Amino acid sequence: MILFPAIDLKNGQCVRLEQGDMARATVFNLDPAAQAKSFAAQGFEYLHVVDLDGAFAGKPVNAQAVEAMLKAITMPVQLGGGIRDLATVEAWLAKGVTRVIIGTAAVRDPELVKSAAKKYPGRVAVGLDARNGKVAVEGWAETSQVTALEIAQRFEDAGVAAIIFTDIARDGLLKGLNLDATIALADAISIPVIASGGLASIEDVKAMLTPRAKKLAGAIAGRALYDGRLDPAAALALIRNARAAA
Amino acid sequence: MSVAIIDYGSGNLHSAAKAFERAARSQENPQKVMVTRDPEAVYRADRIVLPGVGAFADCRRGLDAVNGMLEALTEAVRVKARPFFGICVGMQLMATRGKEHVTTDGFDWVKGDVEKITPRDENLKIPHMGWNTLEVLREHPVLERLDLGPKGRHAYFVHSYHLNAADETNVLARADYGGPVTAVVGKDTAIGTQFHPEKSQRFGLALISNFLKWKP
Numbered sequence: 001m002i003l004f005p006a007i008d009l010k011n012g013q014c015v016r017l018e019q020g021d022m023a024r025a026t027v028f029n030l031d032p033a034a035q036a037k038s039f040a041a042q043g044f045e046y047l048h049v050v051d052l053d054g055a056f057a058g059k060p061v062n063a064q065a066v067e068a069m070l071k072a073i074t075m076p077v078q079l080g081g082g083i084r085d086l087a088t089v090e091a092w093l094a095k096g097v098t099r100v101i102i103g104t105a106a107v108r109d110p111e112l113v114k115s116a117a118k119k120y121p122g123r124v125a126v127g128l129d130a131r132n133g134k135v136a137v138e139g140w141a142e143t144s145q146v147t148a149l150e151i152a153q154r155f156e157d158a159g160v161a162a163i164i165f166t167d168i169a170r171d172g173l174l175k176g177l178n179l180d181a182t183i184a185l186a187d188a189i190s191i192p193v194i195a196s197g198g199l200a201s202i203e204d205v206k207a208m209l210t211p212r213a214k215k216l217a218g219a220i221a222g223r224a225l226y227d228g229r230l231d232p233a234a235a236l237a238l239i240r241n242a243r244a245a246a
Numbered sequence: 247m248s249v250a251i252i253d254y255g256s257g258n259l260h261s262a263a264k265a266f267e268r269a270a271r272s273q274e275n276p277q278k279v280m281v282t283r284d285p286e287a288v289y290r291a292d293r294i295v296l297p298g299v300g301a302f303a304d305c306r307r308g309l310d311a312v313n314g315m316l317e318a319l320t321e322a323v324r325v326k327a328r329p330f331f332g333i334c335v336g337m338q339l340m341a342t343r344g345k346e347h348v349t350t351d352g353f354d355w356v357k358g359d360v361e362k363i364t365p366r367d368e369n370l371k372i373p374h375m376g377w378n379t380l381e382v383l384r385e386h387p388v389l390e391r392l393d394l395g396p397k398g399r400h401a402y403f404v405h406s407y408h409l410n411a412a413d414e415t416n417v418l419a420r421a422d423y424g425g426p427v428t429a430v431v432g433k434d435t436a437i438g439t440q441f442h443p444e445k446s447q448r449f450g451l452a453l454i455s456n457f458l459k460w461k462p
Binding site: 105107108109111135137144146150154 | 321324325326327434435462
């Protein structure tokens with residue numbers, strides 16, 4: 001499994017939200033590039049970045065901050081937020097983003113994901129954000145009656161690198177990952193699934209390494225890394241040991 | 247596979263249904279075409295058609311009067327990504343706002359306002375009624391192999407307003423009537439025509455056939 005440290009960008013700063021609510025943002029670092037460097041120095045291997053303003057605007061907003069991060073580190077970066085057309089996908093991949101995450105557009109314009117994944121195999125991920133199992137779009141401001149599984153099934157065999165499944169109800173609240181729902185999704189599709197939302201402590205990392213979570217490709221850690229509840233060295237050591245034992 | 251044509255008391259249903267049934271019959275896997283005012287049927291349909299004649303505000307009111315229809319339609323198209331075809335005012339409703347006499351909210355799927363057409367030539371009458379060729383601005387599966395362009399097939403228009411899209415990439419084709427008139431819009435899994443494909447003979451049927459085959 002890969003543990004992805006998360007950097008969420010709002011107004012050029014590195015923030016954490018609670019339940020995706022832009023009004024409940026805590027600034028953790030004024031300099032996202034410095035934060036990215038610090039994650040790299042801690043030994044993380046893949047960075048997860050979200051342009052929050054971009055998710056609401058429907059186009060990249062914090063591009064400058066993202067580019068500064070790409071320059072500051074060599075670790076691969078996956079980026080989401082406001083990526084809704086092929087031109088934006090291509091621009092980010094050309095600038096050095098390893099993998100783009102398509103969220104709202106994957107719901108409304110499945111063809112975009114399919115054509116992007118066909119053109120750039122392994123470099124397109126789909127972000128599915130759910131509230132009580134139902135998909136939410138537009139920076140989480142709107143919830144539907146459609147299940148995440150129904151949307152995920154659209155992309156079977158399309159060459160999508162991963163589905164990043166976020167439980168909005170837990171995100172930023174440190175209540176633990178919603179592993180049951182995430183594993184149920186991973187069991188129903190063949191695309192690798194990454195768990196997101198609520199990762200609170202080393203217990204979540206241990207749970208990710210148990211046999212029942214074997215199908216999960218990784219997990220995203222946000223607030224727990226910033227407020228010190230999760231010790232990165234301990235978490236990464238656990239993952240290394242599990243890999244060595246496998 | 248089913249195609250739901252939404253019945254919300256806004257005319258031209260009969261000719262639209264006939265055209266879709268005819269186009270559906272000629273498909274390899276015929277799809278069931280139904281005219282319905284049941285939101286549940288619209289929500290479950292594989293494709294959705296929204297016709298519309300008359301004034302923007304009247305059509306919007308008619309749609310709002312069918313309990314749950316707008317929610318079912320929005321969810322089916324914007325979340326379930328079902329292909330959608332808006333015809334005439336059904337297409338105009340895809341806009342942010344209609345400005346026919348009064349300002350009325352549209353679905354806001356295609357950013358822009360529905361505004362009165364203003365032909366440069368004063369001899370050109372409003373409403374614009376008649377046959378026009380189409381200029382394709384952007385390729386789209388629904389517009390494939392239709393023999394369009396200045397010497398191509400003609401589409402039948404009857405309207406005084408058109409969708410002035412804020413983002414030009416959402417305009418797939420336009421006609422000329424003393425200036426550019428938005429003829430076809432497309433965004434995500436939704437398309438709309440200002441003209442009436444159901445009254446545009448073989449070209450109209452070919453366009454509808456393309457829509458029935460489209461797998462976005």
